[in-house]
Amino acid sequence: MIDFRYHLVSLISVFLALAVGVVLGAGPLQNSLGTALNDQVTALRADRNAIQARLEATETAVNERDSYIEAAAAAYLPGTLEGRDVVLAVLPGTEGKDLDALSANIKTAGGRVVGRVSLTSAWVDSSRETFRSTYAGQFVGYLSNATSADGNRVLGQGLGKALTASDSNAITLMDLLTASDTPLVTVDAKPSGPASMVAVVGPRGAGASGSAGATPTSGQDPSAWAGVFTGLAQEATTVVVGSADSGTDLVATLRSAGASVTTIDSVGQATAAVSTPLALAATAAGTTGAYGFDSGAESVMPPVKK
Template sequence: MIDFRYHLVSLISVFLALAVGVVLGAGPLQNSLGTALNDQVTSLRADRNDLQTRLEQTEAAVNDRDAYITAAAESLLPGALKDQRVAVAVLPDAESGDIDAVVTEIETAGATVTGRVNLTSAWAETSRESFRSTYSGQFTPYLDTAATDGNGILGQGLAVALTTEGDSATALMELLTASETPLVTVDAQPSGTATMIVVVGPRTVATAGGSEPTAAATPEQDLTAWTSALTGLASAATTVVVGSADAQADVVAALRTAEAPVTTVDSVGQATAAVSAPLALAATASGTLGNYGFDAGADAVMPPVSH
Protein backbone atom coordinates (compact mmCIF):
# COMPACT_ATOMS: atom_id res chain seq x y z
CA MET A 1 0.00 0.00 0.00
CA ILE A 2 1.27 3.41 -0.97
CA ASP A 3 1.71 5.56 2.17
CA PHE A 4 1.94 9.30 2.79
CA ARG A 5 5.76 9.34 2.60
CA TYR A 6 5.62 8.04 -0.96
CA HIS A 7 3.27 10.84 -2.01
CA LEU A 8 5.48 13.41 -0.29
CA VAL A 9 8.64 12.18 -2.02
CA SER A 10 6.81 12.22 -5.39
CA LEU A 11 5.64 15.80 -4.95
CA ILE A 12 9.10 16.94 -3.89
CA SER A 13 10.59 15.29 -7.00
CA VAL A 14 8.12 17.06 -9.28
CA PHE A 15 8.81 20.46 -7.77
CA LEU A 16 12.57 19.89 -7.94
CA ALA A 17 12.29 18.98 -11.64
CA LEU A 18 10.26 22.14 -12.32
CA ALA A 19 12.75 24.25 -10.45
CA VAL A 20 15.69 22.78 -12.34
CA GLY A 21 13.87 23.39 -15.64
CA VAL A 22 13.17 27.02 -14.77
CA VAL A 23 16.77 27.62 -13.72
CA LEU A 24 18.21 26.02 -16.86
CA GLY A 25 15.72 27.77 -19.15
CA ALA A 26 16.50 31.14 -17.67
CA GLY A 27 20.21 30.56 -17.57
CA PRO A 28 22.60 28.22 -19.42
CA LEU A 29 20.09 26.95 -22.04
CA GLN A 30 18.43 30.26 -22.77
CA ASN A 31 20.98 31.57 -25.23
CA SER A 32 21.57 28.22 -27.02
CA LEU A 33 17.84 27.58 -27.53
CA GLY A 34 17.22 31.10 -28.75
CA THR A 35 20.17 30.93 -31.12
CA ALA A 36 19.02 27.58 -32.53
CA LEU A 37 15.49 28.85 -33.12
CA ASN A 38 16.74 32.02 -34.78
CA ASP A 39 19.03 29.99 -37.03
CA GLN A 40 16.13 27.76 -38.07
CA VAL A 41 13.88 30.73 -38.84
CA THR A 42 16.65 32.39 -40.87
CA SER A 43 17.25 29.15 -42.82
CA LEU A 44 13.55 28.68 -43.55
CA ARG A 45 13.22 32.29 -44.67
CA ALA A 46 16.17 31.86 -47.05
CA ASP A 47 14.65 28.64 -48.46
CA ARG A 48 11.35 30.40 -49.02
CA ASN A 49 12.98 33.28 -50.84
CA ASP A 50 15.00 30.87 -52.96
CA LEU A 51 11.88 28.91 -53.93
CA GLN A 52 10.03 32.13 -54.76
CA THR A 53 12.88 33.26 -56.99
CA ARG A 54 13.00 29.93 -58.81
CA LEU A 55 9.21 29.96 -59.25
CA GLU A 56 9.33 33.41 -60.80
CA GLN A 57 12.17 32.31 -63.10
CA THR A 58 10.20 29.22 -64.15
CA GLU A 59 7.07 31.26 -64.85
CA ALA A 60 9.09 33.71 -66.91
CA ALA A 61 10.69 30.84 -68.86
CA VAL A 62 7.26 29.29 -69.57
CA ASN A 63 5.90 32.63 -70.75
CA ASP A 64 8.93 33.14 -72.99
CA ARG A 65 8.54 29.62 -74.39
CA ASP A 66 4.86 30.13 -75.15
CA ALA A 67 5.60 33.48 -76.79
CA TYR A 68 8.25 31.83 -78.97
CA ILE A 69 5.92 28.96 -79.93
CA THR A 70 3.09 31.34 -80.78
CA ALA A 71 5.42 33.46 -82.92
CA ALA A 72 6.82 30.36 -84.66
CA ALA A 73 3.27 29.21 -85.40
CA GLU A 74 2.78 32.26 -87.62
CA SER A 75 5.41 30.74 -89.91
CA LEU A 76 4.59 27.05 -89.47
CA LEU A 77 0.80 27.03 -89.68
CA PRO A 78 -0.43 29.18 -92.60
CA GLY A 79 -1.53 26.90 -95.41
CA ALA A 80 -1.33 23.69 -93.35
CA LEU A 81 -5.13 23.32 -93.46
CA LYS A 82 -5.90 25.25 -96.62
CA ASP A 83 -9.48 24.67 -97.85
CA GLN A 84 -10.25 22.41 -94.86
CA ARG A 85 -13.39 22.70 -92.76
CA VAL A 86 -13.08 21.70 -89.12
CA ALA A 87 -15.86 20.85 -86.66
CA VAL A 88 -15.08 21.23 -82.97
CA ALA A 89 -16.36 18.63 -80.50
CA VAL A 90 -15.98 19.52 -76.83
CA LEU A 91 -15.73 16.96 -74.03
CA PRO A 92 -17.26 17.65 -70.58
CA ASP A 93 -15.30 20.08 -68.36
CA ALA A 94 -13.06 21.39 -71.16
CA GLU A 95 -12.11 25.02 -70.51
CA SER A 96 -13.39 27.69 -72.87
CA GLY A 97 -9.98 29.37 -73.09
CA ASP A 98 -8.36 26.11 -74.20
CA ILE A 99 -11.03 25.61 -76.86
CA ASP A 100 -10.56 29.16 -78.15
CA ALA A 101 -6.77 28.70 -78.32
CA VAL A 102 -7.13 25.56 -80.47
CA VAL A 103 -9.70 27.25 -82.72
CA THR A 104 -7.44 30.28 -83.19
CA GLU A 105 -4.51 28.13 -84.39
CA ILE A 106 -6.76 26.06 -86.66
CA GLU A 107 -7.93 29.28 -88.31
CA THR A 108 -4.31 30.48 -88.53
CA ALA A 109 -3.60 27.27 -90.46
CA GLY A 110 -6.16 28.34 -93.07
CA ALA A 111 -9.15 26.21 -92.08
CA THR A 112 -12.72 27.29 -91.53
CA VAL A 113 -14.39 26.21 -88.29
CA THR A 114 -17.86 25.00 -89.26
CA GLY A 115 -19.35 24.87 -85.78
CA ARG A 116 -19.05 23.57 -82.23
CA VAL A 117 -20.90 20.78 -80.46
CA ASN A 118 -20.66 19.64 -76.85
CA LEU A 119 -20.49 15.96 -75.96
CA THR A 120 -22.38 15.39 -72.71
CA SER A 121 -21.50 12.99 -69.90
CA ALA A 122 -24.23 10.65 -71.23
CA TRP A 123 -21.59 9.23 -73.59
CA ALA A 124 -19.81 7.51 -70.71
CA GLU A 125 -22.10 7.26 -67.67
CA THR A 126 -21.99 3.69 -66.42
CA SER A 127 -25.70 3.80 -65.58
CA ARG A 128 -26.51 4.46 -69.25
CA GLU A 129 -24.38 1.74 -70.83
CA SER A 130 -27.40 -0.45 -71.54
CA PHE A 131 -29.27 2.52 -73.02
CA ARG A 132 -26.35 3.40 -75.33
CA SER A 133 -26.06 -0.19 -76.50
CA THR A 134 -29.76 -0.32 -77.37
CA TYR A 135 -29.97 3.24 -78.72
CA SER A 136 -27.05 2.66 -81.10
CA GLY A 137 -29.28 0.25 -83.03
CA GLN A 138 -31.15 3.29 -84.36
CA PHE A 139 -27.88 4.63 -85.80
CA THR A 140 -26.82 1.60 -87.83
CA PRO A 141 -29.30 2.09 -90.74
CA TYR A 142 -27.58 5.40 -91.50
CA LEU A 143 -24.01 4.03 -91.44
CA ASP A 144 -22.26 2.26 -94.30
CA THR A 145 -20.26 0.07 -91.94
CA ALA A 146 -21.06 -0.03 -88.22
CA ALA A 147 -18.61 -0.66 -85.38
CA THR A 148 -18.95 -3.79 -83.28
CA ASP A 149 -19.91 -2.00 -80.04
CA GLY A 150 -22.59 0.52 -79.22
CA ASN A 151 -20.27 3.31 -78.06
CA GLY A 152 -18.24 3.03 -81.25
CA ILE A 153 -21.42 3.22 -83.35
CA LEU A 154 -22.46 6.42 -81.57
CA GLY A 155 -19.04 7.90 -82.34
CA GLN A 156 -19.39 6.95 -85.99
CA GLY A 157 -22.82 8.55 -86.02
CA LEU A 158 -21.39 11.84 -84.76
CA ALA A 159 -18.68 11.77 -87.43
CA VAL A 160 -21.21 11.20 -90.23
CA ALA A 161 -23.53 13.89 -88.83
CA LEU A 162 -20.70 16.48 -88.83
CA THR A 163 -18.94 15.58 -92.09
CA THR A 164 -21.72 14.66 -94.50
CA GLU A 165 -24.97 16.15 -95.69
CA GLY A 166 -28.33 14.70 -96.61
CA ASP A 167 -31.07 12.76 -94.88
CA SER A 168 -28.72 10.39 -93.03
CA ALA A 169 -26.70 13.23 -91.52
CA THR A 170 -29.86 15.04 -90.47
CA ALA A 171 -31.37 11.91 -88.91
CA LEU A 172 -28.17 11.14 -87.01
CA MET A 173 -27.91 14.65 -85.57
CA GLU A 174 -31.54 14.43 -84.48
CA LEU A 175 -30.79 11.17 -82.68
CA LEU A 176 -27.73 12.69 -81.01
CA THR A 177 -29.58 15.76 -79.74
CA ALA A 178 -32.88 14.08 -78.85
CA SER A 179 -34.36 13.70 -75.34
CA GLU A 180 -33.88 15.69 -72.14
CA THR A 181 -30.46 14.08 -71.61
CA PRO A 182 -28.99 14.21 -75.13
CA LEU A 183 -25.61 12.91 -76.20
CA VAL A 184 -24.86 16.20 -77.95
CA THR A 185 -25.79 19.84 -77.47
CA VAL A 186 -25.05 22.39 -80.17
CA ASP A 187 -22.99 25.38 -79.05
CA ALA A 188 -22.48 26.92 -82.51
CA GLN A 189 -24.75 25.59 -85.22
CA PRO A 190 -22.65 24.00 -88.00
CA SER A 191 -22.54 26.20 -91.09
CA GLY A 192 -22.02 23.18 -93.34
CA THR A 193 -20.22 19.88 -93.55
CA ALA A 194 -16.75 19.49 -92.06
CA THR A 195 -13.80 17.65 -93.60
CA MET A 196 -12.20 16.92 -90.23
CA ILE A 197 -12.95 17.01 -86.50
CA VAL A 198 -10.94 18.23 -83.52
CA VAL A 199 -11.99 17.04 -80.06
CA VAL A 200 -10.96 19.21 -77.10
CA GLY A 201 -10.90 17.64 -73.65
CA PRO A 202 -10.37 18.90 -70.09
CA ARG A 203 -7.16 19.58 -68.24
CA THR A 204 -6.03 17.28 -65.46
CA VAL A 205 -7.09 18.46 -62.00
CA ALA A 206 -4.73 17.78 -59.06
CA THR A 207 -6.31 16.20 -56.00
CA ALA A 208 -6.03 17.65 -52.52
CA GLY A 209 -3.01 16.59 -50.51
CA GLY A 210 -0.66 16.31 -53.46
CA SER A 211 -1.79 12.81 -54.48
CA GLU A 212 -1.84 11.64 -58.08
CA PRO A 213 -3.93 13.99 -60.24
CA THR A 214 -7.18 12.83 -61.77
CA ALA A 215 -8.98 14.07 -64.85
CA ALA A 216 -11.97 16.32 -64.31
CA ALA A 217 -14.93 14.05 -65.02
CA THR A 218 -18.51 13.38 -64.06
CA PRO A 219 -18.72 10.72 -61.30
CA GLU A 220 -19.32 7.10 -62.33
CA GLN A 221 -17.92 7.49 -65.83
CA ASP A 222 -16.64 4.54 -67.83
CA LEU A 223 -13.39 5.61 -69.46
CA THR A 224 -13.54 2.73 -71.93
CA ALA A 225 -16.81 4.16 -73.24
CA TRP A 226 -15.03 7.39 -74.20
CA THR A 227 -12.22 5.36 -75.77
CA SER A 228 -14.67 3.35 -77.87
CA ALA A 229 -16.71 6.39 -78.89
CA LEU A 230 -13.66 8.42 -79.95
CA THR A 231 -12.23 5.43 -81.80
CA GLY A 232 -15.53 5.15 -83.67
CA LEU A 233 -15.41 8.88 -84.43
CA ALA A 234 -11.86 8.62 -85.80
CA SER A 235 -12.78 5.59 -87.93
CA ALA A 236 -15.33 7.63 -89.84
CA ALA A 237 -13.58 11.03 -90.14
CA THR A 238 -10.16 12.65 -89.84
CA THR A 239 -10.00 13.26 -86.09
CA VAL A 240 -7.54 14.61 -83.53
CA VAL A 241 -8.17 14.48 -79.77
CA VAL A 242 -6.51 17.27 -77.75
CA GLY A 243 -6.47 16.75 -73.99
CA SER A 244 -4.35 15.70 -71.02
CA ALA A 245 -2.34 12.57 -70.36
CA ASP A 246 -0.97 13.32 -66.89
CA ALA A 247 -3.14 10.72 -65.16
CA GLN A 248 -4.63 7.37 -66.06
CA ALA A 249 -8.11 8.89 -65.87
CA ASP A 250 -7.35 11.32 -68.71
CA VAL A 251 -9.01 10.53 -72.03
CA VAL A 252 -5.80 11.01 -74.04
CA ALA A 253 -3.94 8.70 -71.65
CA ALA A 254 -6.71 6.10 -72.00
CA LEU A 255 -6.57 6.23 -75.80
CA ARG A 256 -2.79 5.75 -75.73
CA THR A 257 -2.96 2.92 -73.22
CA ALA A 258 -5.54 1.16 -75.40
CA GLU A 259 -3.36 1.80 -78.45
CA ALA A 260 -6.45 3.16 -80.17
CA PRO A 261 -6.02 4.25 -83.81
CA VAL A 262 -6.67 7.88 -82.90
CA THR A 263 -4.28 10.83 -83.23
CA THR A 264 -3.80 12.55 -79.86
CA VAL A 265 -2.16 15.73 -78.57
CA ASP A 266 -1.51 16.12 -74.83
CA SER A 267 -0.85 19.16 -72.60
CA VAL A 268 -4.11 20.94 -73.43
CA GLY A 269 -4.01 24.51 -72.12
CA GLN A 270 -0.43 25.05 -73.25
CA ALA A 271 0.60 26.85 -76.43
CA THR A 272 2.26 23.67 -77.70
CA ALA A 273 -1.05 21.78 -77.75
CA ALA A 274 -2.90 24.55 -79.57
CA VAL A 275 -0.18 24.84 -82.23
CA SER A 276 0.16 21.07 -82.62
CA ALA A 277 -3.58 20.54 -83.15
CA PRO A 278 -3.76 21.83 -86.77
CA LEU A 279 -0.46 20.16 -87.66
CA ALA A 280 -1.79 16.89 -86.26
CA LEU A 281 -4.98 17.27 -88.30
CA ALA A 282 -2.92 17.80 -91.45
CA ALA A 283 -0.72 14.77 -90.70
CA THR A 284 -3.75 12.58 -89.97
CA ALA A 285 -5.45 13.67 -93.18
CA SER A 286 -2.36 12.55 -95.09
CA GLY A 287 -2.51 9.13 -93.45
CA THR A 288 -0.12 9.53 -90.50
CA LEU A 289 -1.59 8.76 -87.08
CA GLY A 290 0.46 9.78 -84.07
CA ASN A 291 0.58 10.78 -80.41
CA TYR A 292 2.18 14.17 -79.79
CA GLY A 293 3.27 16.10 -76.71
CA PHE A 294 5.33 15.56 -73.58
CA ASP A 295 3.47 12.93 -71.57
CA ALA A 296 3.53 9.14 -71.48
CA GLY A 297 2.78 7.50 -74.80
CA ALA A 298 3.83 10.44 -76.98
CA ASP A 299 5.63 9.48 -80.19
CA ALA A 300 7.07 12.95 -80.75
CA VAL A 301 6.90 16.41 -79.23
CA MET A 302 5.17 17.89 -82.28
CA PRO A 303 3.59 16.59 -85.50
CA PRO A 304 5.51 16.72 -88.79
CA VAL A 305 5.37 19.91 -90.85
CA SER A 306 4.88 18.90 -94.48
CA HIS A 307 3.78 22.05 -96.30
Protein backbone atom coordinates in the same frame (compact mmCIF):
# COMPACT_ATOMS: atom_id res chain seq x y z
CA MET B 1 0.81 0.62 2.89
CA ILE B 2 1.88 4.03 1.61
CA ASP B 3 2.22 6.49 4.49
CA PHE B 4 2.36 10.28 4.75
CA ARG B 5 6.17 10.41 4.51
CA TYR B 6 6.06 8.77 1.05
CA HIS B 7 3.64 11.43 -0.21
CA LEU B 8 5.79 14.17 1.25
CA VAL B 9 8.95 12.90 -0.42
CA SER B 10 7.10 12.61 -3.76
CA LEU B 11 5.81 16.18 -3.60
CA ILE B 12 9.26 17.51 -2.69
CA SER B 13 10.75 15.66 -5.70
CA VAL B 14 8.19 17.17 -8.05
CA PHE B 15 8.80 20.72 -6.86
CA LEU B 16 12.58 20.23 -7.04
CA ALA B 17 12.26 19.07 -10.66
CA LEU B 18 10.15 22.09 -11.49
CA ALA B 19 12.61 24.42 -9.85
CA VAL B 20 15.53 22.91 -11.75
CA GLY B 21 13.59 23.27 -15.01
CA VAL B 22 12.82 26.94 -14.34
CA VAL B 23 16.43 27.68 -13.46
CA LEU B 24 17.83 25.93 -16.55
CA GLY B 25 15.20 27.46 -18.86
CA ALA B 26 15.95 30.95 -17.63
CA GLY B 27 19.69 30.40 -17.69
CA PRO B 28 22.06 28.24 -19.75
CA LEU B 29 19.38 26.60 -21.97
CA GLN B 30 17.60 29.83 -22.84
CA ASN B 31 20.25 31.13 -25.22
CA SER B 32 20.91 27.79 -26.93
CA LEU B 33 17.20 27.13 -27.58
CA GLY B 34 16.61 30.65 -28.83
CA THR B 35 19.63 30.45 -31.11
CA ALA B 36 18.52 27.09 -32.54
CA LEU B 37 15.02 28.35 -33.28
CA ASN B 38 16.34 31.51 -34.94
CA ASP B 39 18.68 29.43 -37.09
CA GLN B 40 15.81 27.21 -38.21
CA VAL B 41 13.62 30.18 -39.09
CA THR B 42 16.46 31.78 -41.07
CA ALA B 43 17.09 28.53 -42.98
CA LEU B 44 13.40 28.09 -43.78
CA ARG B 45 13.16 31.68 -45.00
CA ALA B 46 16.17 31.16 -47.26
CA ASP B 47 14.64 27.95 -48.69
CA ARG B 48 11.38 29.74 -49.36
CA ASN B 49 13.14 32.57 -51.18
CA ALA B 50 15.16 30.11 -53.26
CA ILE B 51 12.02 28.17 -54.26
CA GLN B 52 10.23 31.40 -55.15
CA ALA B 53 13.17 32.48 -57.31
CA ARG B 54 13.21 29.13 -59.13
CA LEU B 55 9.45 29.32 -59.68
CA GLU B 56 9.69 32.80 -61.14
CA ALA B 57 12.56 31.71 -63.40
CA THR B 58 10.55 28.69 -64.60
CA GLU B 59 7.47 30.82 -65.33
CA THR B 60 9.62 33.26 -67.29
CA ALA B 61 11.15 30.42 -69.30
CA VAL B 62 7.72 28.94 -70.06
CA ASN B 63 6.37 32.31 -71.17
CA GLU B 64 9.39 32.89 -73.39
CA ARG B 65 9.05 29.38 -74.87
CA ASP B 66 5.36 29.94 -75.63
CA SER B 67 6.14 33.30 -77.23
CA TYR B 68 8.72 31.62 -79.45
CA ILE B 69 6.33 28.82 -80.43
CA GLU B 70 3.56 31.27 -81.29
CA ALA B 71 5.94 33.40 -83.34
CA ALA B 72 7.25 30.37 -85.20
CA ALA B 73 3.70 29.14 -85.82
CA ALA B 74 2.93 32.34 -87.72
CA ALA B 75 5.63 31.27 -90.17
CA TYR B 76 4.75 27.61 -90.80
CA LEU B 77 1.00 27.29 -90.13
CA PRO B 78 -0.41 29.40 -93.00
CA GLY B 79 -1.77 27.21 -95.79
CA THR B 80 -1.72 24.03 -93.72
CA LEU B 81 -5.53 23.79 -93.64
CA GLU B 82 -6.36 25.99 -96.59
CA GLY B 83 -10.02 25.58 -97.53
CA ARG B 84 -10.72 23.04 -94.76
CA ASP B 85 -13.78 23.32 -92.53
CA VAL B 86 -13.39 22.15 -88.94
CA VAL B 87 -16.02 21.51 -86.27
CA LEU B 88 -15.09 21.48 -82.58
CA ALA B 89 -16.42 18.68 -80.36
CA VAL B 90 -16.03 19.75 -76.74
CA LEU B 91 -15.90 17.47 -73.70
CA PRO B 92 -17.16 18.37 -70.19
CA GLY B 93 -14.68 20.45 -68.20
CA THR B 94 -12.90 21.95 -71.21
CA GLU B 95 -11.74 25.53 -70.72
CA GLY B 96 -12.97 28.27 -73.04
CA LYS B 97 -9.53 29.83 -73.45
CA ASP B 98 -8.17 26.52 -74.76
CA LEU B 99 -10.92 26.46 -77.41
CA ASP B 100 -10.07 30.05 -78.33
CA ALA B 101 -6.38 29.20 -78.76
CA LEU B 102 -7.14 26.20 -80.98
CA SER B 103 -9.63 28.18 -83.07
CA ALA B 104 -7.11 30.99 -83.60
CA ASN B 105 -4.46 28.58 -84.87
CA ILE B 106 -6.91 26.79 -87.16
CA LYS B 107 -7.71 30.20 -88.66
CA THR B 108 -3.99 31.01 -89.01
CA ALA B 109 -3.58 27.71 -90.87
CA GLY B 110 -6.22 28.80 -93.38
CA GLY B 111 -9.03 26.66 -92.01
CA ARG B 112 -12.46 27.66 -90.72
CA VAL B 113 -14.23 26.61 -87.54
CA VAL B 114 -17.75 26.13 -88.87
CA GLY B 115 -19.51 24.96 -85.71
CA ARG B 116 -19.21 23.61 -82.19
CA VAL B 117 -20.96 20.84 -80.31
CA SER B 118 -20.58 19.55 -76.76
CA LEU B 119 -20.40 15.87 -75.88
CA THR B 120 -22.20 15.21 -72.60
CA SER B 121 -21.24 12.85 -69.80
CA ALA B 122 -23.92 10.44 -71.10
CA TRP B 123 -21.18 8.97 -73.33
CA VAL B 124 -19.29 7.64 -70.28
CA ASP B 125 -22.07 7.24 -67.72
CA SER B 126 -21.69 3.64 -66.51
CA SER B 127 -25.39 3.38 -65.69
CA ARG B 128 -26.25 4.10 -69.35
CA GLU B 129 -23.94 1.53 -70.92
CA THR B 130 -26.82 -0.80 -71.78
CA PHE B 131 -28.81 2.13 -73.16
CA ARG B 132 -25.92 3.16 -75.43
CA SER B 133 -25.48 -0.38 -76.69
CA THR B 134 -29.18 -0.67 -77.50
CA TYR B 135 -29.50 2.87 -78.87
CA ALA B 136 -26.62 2.25 -81.28
CA GLY B 137 -28.85 -0.19 -83.12
CA GLN B 138 -30.90 2.75 -84.36
CA PHE B 139 -27.79 4.28 -85.94
CA VAL B 140 -26.73 1.29 -88.01
CA GLY B 141 -29.28 1.81 -90.77
CA TYR B 142 -27.98 5.33 -91.41
CA LEU B 143 -24.32 4.30 -91.69
CA SER B 144 -22.78 2.63 -94.71
CA ASN B 145 -20.01 0.78 -92.83
CA ALA B 146 -21.20 0.12 -89.27
CA THR B 147 -19.78 -3.37 -88.72
CA SER B 148 -18.59 -3.16 -85.10
CA ALA B 149 -20.44 -4.80 -82.23
CA ASP B 150 -19.19 -2.03 -79.92
CA GLY B 151 -22.12 0.31 -79.32
CA ASN B 152 -19.83 3.21 -78.36
CA ARG B 153 -17.94 2.84 -81.62
CA VAL B 154 -21.15 2.85 -83.67
CA LEU B 155 -22.34 5.97 -81.85
CA GLY B 156 -18.97 7.59 -82.60
CA GLN B 157 -19.41 6.78 -86.28
CA GLY B 158 -22.84 8.34 -86.13
CA LEU B 159 -21.35 11.49 -84.64
CA GLY B 160 -18.73 11.63 -87.40
CA LYS B 161 -21.30 11.35 -90.18
CA ALA B 162 -23.64 13.85 -88.51
CA LEU B 163 -20.85 16.44 -88.42
CA THR B 164 -19.29 15.86 -91.84
CA ALA B 165 -22.21 15.08 -94.15
CA SER B 166 -25.32 16.97 -95.20
CA ASP B 167 -27.62 14.25 -96.50
CA SER B 168 -30.83 13.10 -94.83
CA ASN B 169 -29.02 10.32 -92.98
CA ALA B 170 -26.68 12.85 -91.35
CA ILE B 171 -29.64 14.99 -90.29
CA THR B 172 -31.39 11.99 -88.74
CA LEU B 173 -28.22 10.95 -86.90
CA MET B 174 -27.85 14.43 -85.38
CA ASP B 175 -31.49 14.29 -84.31
CA LEU B 176 -30.79 10.97 -82.56
CA LEU B 177 -27.69 12.35 -80.87
CA THR B 178 -29.48 15.43 -79.53
CA ALA B 179 -32.76 13.72 -78.57
CA SER B 180 -34.14 13.23 -75.03
CA ASP B 181 -33.65 15.16 -71.79
CA THR B 182 -30.17 13.63 -71.38
CA PRO B 183 -28.76 13.83 -74.93
CA LEU B 184 -25.38 12.61 -76.06
CA VAL B 185 -24.76 15.91 -77.85
CA THR B 186 -25.79 19.52 -77.41
CA VAL B 187 -25.22 22.13 -80.12
CA ASP B 188 -23.31 25.22 -78.98
CA ALA B 189 -22.93 26.82 -82.42
CA LYS B 190 -24.90 25.18 -85.21
CA PRO B 191 -22.53 24.15 -88.03
CA SER B 192 -22.93 26.38 -91.06
CA GLY B 193 -22.32 23.33 -93.22
CA PRO B 194 -20.70 19.89 -93.15
CA ALA B 195 -17.15 19.92 -91.83
CA SER B 196 -14.26 18.02 -93.37
CA MET B 197 -12.46 17.59 -90.03
CA VAL B 198 -13.29 17.21 -86.34
CA ALA B 199 -11.14 18.55 -83.50
CA VAL B 200 -12.14 17.00 -80.18
CA VAL B 201 -11.04 19.11 -77.21
CA GLY B 202 -10.94 17.78 -73.65
CA PRO B 203 -10.17 19.20 -70.21
CA ARG B 204 -6.79 19.83 -68.65
CA GLY B 205 -5.44 17.34 -66.14
CA ALA B 206 -6.30 17.67 -62.45
CA GLY B 207 -2.76 18.84 -61.70
CA ALA B 208 -2.66 21.56 -64.37
CA SER B 209 -1.96 25.08 -63.16
CA GLY B 210 -5.08 27.21 -62.87
CA SER B 211 -7.43 24.32 -63.55
CA ALA B 212 -9.45 22.02 -61.36
CA GLY B 213 -9.25 19.38 -64.06
CA ALA B 214 -11.97 16.87 -64.79
CA THR B 215 -11.49 13.74 -62.71
CA PRO B 216 -14.00 11.01 -63.62
CA THR B 217 -16.56 10.24 -60.94
CA SER B 218 -17.21 6.75 -59.61
CA GLY B 219 -20.20 6.48 -61.94
CA GLN B 220 -18.20 7.17 -65.11
CA ASP B 221 -16.12 4.92 -67.34
CA PRO B 222 -13.59 7.05 -69.25
CA SER B 223 -12.50 4.02 -71.29
CA ALA B 224 -15.77 4.38 -73.24
CA TRP B 225 -14.17 7.33 -75.07
CA ALA B 226 -11.78 4.90 -76.80
CA GLY B 227 -14.64 3.26 -78.69
CA VAL B 228 -16.37 6.58 -79.37
CA PHE B 229 -13.35 8.27 -80.93
CA THR B 230 -12.20 5.17 -82.80
CA GLY B 231 -15.62 5.22 -84.49
CA LEU B 232 -15.45 8.97 -85.04
CA ALA B 233 -12.00 8.67 -86.66
CA GLN B 234 -13.32 5.88 -88.89
CA GLU B 235 -15.92 8.26 -90.29
CA ALA B 236 -14.02 11.59 -90.33
CA THR B 237 -10.55 13.13 -90.06
CA THR B 238 -10.24 13.43 -86.28
CA VAL B 239 -7.73 14.78 -83.77
CA VAL B 240 -8.26 14.52 -80.01
CA VAL B 241 -6.58 17.19 -77.86
CA GLY B 242 -6.51 16.66 -74.10
CA SER B 243 -4.42 15.67 -71.12
CA ALA B 244 -2.29 12.64 -70.32
CA ASP B 245 -1.10 13.72 -66.87
CA SER B 246 -2.72 10.72 -65.18
CA GLY B 247 -4.01 7.36 -66.34
CA THR B 248 -7.65 8.46 -66.28
CA ASP B 249 -7.10 11.60 -68.39
CA LEU B 250 -8.65 11.62 -71.86
CA VAL B 251 -5.53 11.24 -74.03
CA ALA B 252 -3.89 8.78 -71.62
CA THR B 253 -7.03 6.61 -71.77
CA LEU B 254 -7.07 6.60 -75.57
CA ARG B 255 -3.39 5.76 -75.83
CA SER B 256 -3.49 2.94 -73.28
CA ALA B 257 -6.50 1.44 -75.08
CA GLY B 258 -4.70 1.59 -78.43
CA ALA B 259 -7.45 3.68 -80.02
CA SER B 260 -6.83 4.36 -83.72
CA VAL B 261 -7.09 8.12 -83.49
CA THR B 262 -4.57 10.97 -83.55
CA THR B 263 -3.94 12.43 -80.08
CA ILE B 264 -2.23 15.54 -78.71
CA ASP B 265 -1.50 15.88 -74.99
CA SER B 266 -0.71 18.97 -72.86
CA VAL B 267 -3.92 20.80 -73.71
CA GLY B 268 -3.75 24.39 -72.47
CA GLN B 269 -0.15 24.84 -73.59
CA ALA B 270 0.91 26.68 -76.72
CA THR B 271 2.42 23.50 -78.18
CA ALA B 272 -0.96 21.71 -78.18
CA ALA B 273 -2.76 24.65 -79.79
CA VAL B 274 -0.13 24.96 -82.53
CA SER B 275 0.11 21.21 -83.10
CA THR B 276 -3.63 20.83 -83.71
CA PRO B 277 -3.76 22.23 -87.29
CA LEU B 278 -0.60 20.30 -88.17
CA ALA B 279 -2.06 17.08 -86.77
CA LEU B 280 -5.33 17.58 -88.66
CA ALA B 281 -3.39 18.02 -91.91
CA ALA B 282 -1.18 14.99 -91.23
CA THR B 283 -4.18 12.83 -90.32
CA ALA B 284 -6.01 13.87 -93.49
CA ALA B 285 -2.92 12.79 -95.42
CA GLY B 286 -3.07 9.34 -93.80
CA THR B 287 -0.75 9.66 -90.79
CA THR B 288 -2.23 8.84 -87.38
CA GLY B 289 0.08 9.88 -84.54
CA ALA B 290 0.44 10.58 -80.83
CA TYR B 291 2.03 13.97 -80.19
CA GLY B 292 3.18 15.85 -77.10
CA PHE B 293 5.33 15.28 -74.04
CA ASP B 294 3.51 12.78 -71.84
CA SER B 295 3.32 9.01 -71.70
CA GLY B 296 2.55 7.37 -75.03
CA ALA B 297 3.65 10.30 -77.19
CA GLU B 298 5.53 9.22 -80.30
CA SER B 299 6.76 12.68 -81.27
CA VAL B 300 6.78 16.17 -79.76
CA MET B 301 4.93 17.66 -82.73
CA PRO B 302 3.34 16.57 -86.02
CA PRO B 303 5.22 16.88 -89.31
CA VAL B 304 5.32 20.36 -90.79
CA LYS B 305 3.98 20.71 -94.33
CA LYS B 306 6.73 21.89 -96.66
